[in-house]
Amino acid sequence: MTKDNDHISKRKFMEELYRYKRGSVTRRHFLGVTGLGTASAVLAAAVPALRPRRAWAQGDIGDRVVLATWPNYHDPANFEAFTEATGAAVDVNVFGSNEEMLAKLQAGGSGWDVFVPTNYTITTYVGEGLIDPLDAARMANYDASAFDPRFAGPGIVDNTLYAVSKNWGTTGYAINISKNDNVTPTSWKEFWDMTMDSFSGRTMVHDYQLTTIGNALKYFGYSFNSVDPAELADAEKLLLDAKPHLFAINSDYQPSMRSGDAWMTMCWTGDGKQMNRDMPEIVYVLGKEGGELWSDFYAIPKGAPHLDAAYALIDFLLTPEVNAKEALFHGYPVADSRVNALLPAEVLNDPILYPAAELLDALEFGAAATLTDPNRAELLARFKSA
Amino acid sequence: MRIYAAFVYIFLYLPIGVIALFSFNAGRHASQLQGFSTQWYGKALNNPFVMDALQTSLIVALVSATCASVFGTMAAVALQGIRGPLRTTFDLLIYVAVMIPGIVIGIATLIGLVTLFDQLNPVLAAIWPSGTPPQFSMGYGSLIAAHTLFTMALVIIIIRARLAGMDRALAEASSDLYATPMGTFRQVTLPLIFPAILAGFLLSFTFSFDDFIIAFFVAGSETTLPIYVFSSIRRGVTPEINAIGTLVLAASLILLVTAQVLLRSGRRRG
């Protein structure tokens, strides 16, 4: 952050942030008090492309841009700002899994301009000829050197830039510890054992193959990405045993966790953060055996109907202070060092967002093979229909 | 008996009550009441995507219901005068179209049209004289066409039922009196089957407006109101969805009452 806003303490910043979120202060007030506004103004002066340019907008990039993304993953205020600046309304399509996104693109005629694939899917999109390379010159706010290569790397296939990093995170589980004598479990073994015991009828698992099968594999200490038939057979047995004890198989778990119908669920970083923020008894756990580390990207599908708007939207969302607001809203870590420089220390020191090294080291990136492996797909289908 | 009926009505209206109740919720979660507010109505009405989705749904429902009524009536009238294999073929097609589950219509239309377009688009590109050739793709067209398939079959069935009960002697008398076929249709057949056409139109409109599963597969990048609602439910419902539901319900009720009043006053005058 710039020197101008040192007068506001970190605590005060978070207080203001919560007030802003609750809607008791306006965005302008929030940005003014916290200095984020000053920061944006300074940044905007430095980078001319940041200033809303009306002329650039109307007629030029069209009146709409279609974005396919994940639930609870954007600050609606940023879309409003984009529309105000460019005249293009952002049409948001929300998806539940990478498989579903791939299916829509494979079927053709999706009409998307920008979509948000996860690291392990990008080589498949390239192989299937479903995405176009990105022209870095059309994204003034894209600075390759600012990104952590660990998370931004999968966007580059065969030395060609296909996708730029959006956020990264982990997949662990969220548990309402008030239902567990305030004891916080630490492993996937406990997750599955509790599901079949004291938490029977209260656990949710994701509705797609990677994490549901992957975290069942972790129970036995196998690789999260295994496609080995014997290991998958063990995972299948566990899943089938657990199924009668599940509350639901559904990747939209926040409503059930918040209402108290579900007590434990497989969970992504940001959702864990969002629930923990409002209900401290819901905590986020990374299994010590490991699990998924992931990284999401912005990419443009082949034949995007509003290509100019697509680039404009990606460029806008990569703008460090816009991206910082996104991160504060959804609670997912960013791989862009320019954004992290704008985020308060509370966020950067948050153990949910930035887990301890030993927990992080045990995690694996999802492997491309799991996406297209017919056995994993069929296993999940058998599990769901059982 | 009356108590039983009361229970069924409670069963029918309990969810409606819940929807309406939470639409006035001040909080942003659809499962916790936090005071009274009408803000979600404002939010829904000012949300461009809700309005867009509503517009898409209305256009698709209107166009497909119109196509279904016009082409369905034409087919039903023509089928009256046809016997033989053609008649049998059409009977079979109508039967299959009505009976196939929406989900299969959606899937079959998706893969059928995608396959068809993959064949047609290169041809179109090859013969296009200059500039970028237009491309077939999923969207309004496929959505309207898929809805019309089912509703057209429905209209044909309804009108045929009406035509079957109609006195054929009337039409014969009309043509004996040297009326042209068109004249017979306009002055004799049409007035008799008009209520059936109207019923068919309304049914078609309702079906198309509320359809989710076919649209889910064939809408391409278009968003109808049910698709918007489905995607919002995934995001975690805010009372905005309840407000939309309540508004649609209220609008339909107002339309119904207006139609009733108009019909009654029309009848009195007639």
Added chain:
Amino acid sequence: MTQRSRNLLLLAPAGAWFLVMLVIPLTVVLIFSFGERGAAGGYVPAFTLDQYANLPARWAAFKNTLILAPAGTLASLLIAYPLAYYLAVRADPRWKTVLLVLVIVPFWTSILIRSYAWIFLLGGRGIPALLAAIGIEDVRLINTPFAVLIGIVYGYLPLMVFPIFVNLDRLDKRLLEASSDLGASPWRTFLQVTLPMSLPGIATGCLLVFILLMGEFLIPAILGGGKVFFVGNALVDLFLQSRNWAFGSAVAATLVILMLVTVTAYMRLIRRLGAQREDVALM
């Protein structure tokens, strides 16, 4: 213009529609069902019966559908019949229309939103909380087959009430009086007069609900929590998750054939039962 060519002209739009939107898509589904899944999903041309051989992998989905679709139809019938009877025979004629309209009004909000309301009602803060207050603890309703059944009955009730109502309403009330004048008990009158007279309505209502239930996807998806799996859900997953178009086509083709067989058999049966009646079913 001859009458025949005029008729052909009138049939042309509907014929073209059926060809492009029904015959071609169903043919493509049939062709795909003999193909293979591509490496990354989708479809690769082939000629194999593997997809049909693999059908037992979806046996559970077919079984659930074949149990819950008739059960849902029957439950709808049992709940709808007394209401239709009340509306047609017992209700105050002045209120009849209003009461009838009230049965359809809930239909005008999206089935999605109404099902979502049931998530709340069946969830921990809804009916189970009420039951807990009167001492019945720990009732779980949401995400069970029972919740799906409630959703089904709720969603399709009007489709069952209407045909039965129309039938009972046309029924000559003097018949009922005659029957009771002849000393028949009310129950006997119902069994021997009312019920047989309302069979066509029952047949139509059951057919409508059954057809819709066989392809149901939304209600199990929303109220079953992903645990209650119909063929419709299997199809959505096959096309939108595992992207196995070939196998998905085989499942779709099997569902269509299953429906053609059951519905045709059903209609034969109904025709035979009501051979002397002309207005048996909708079709």
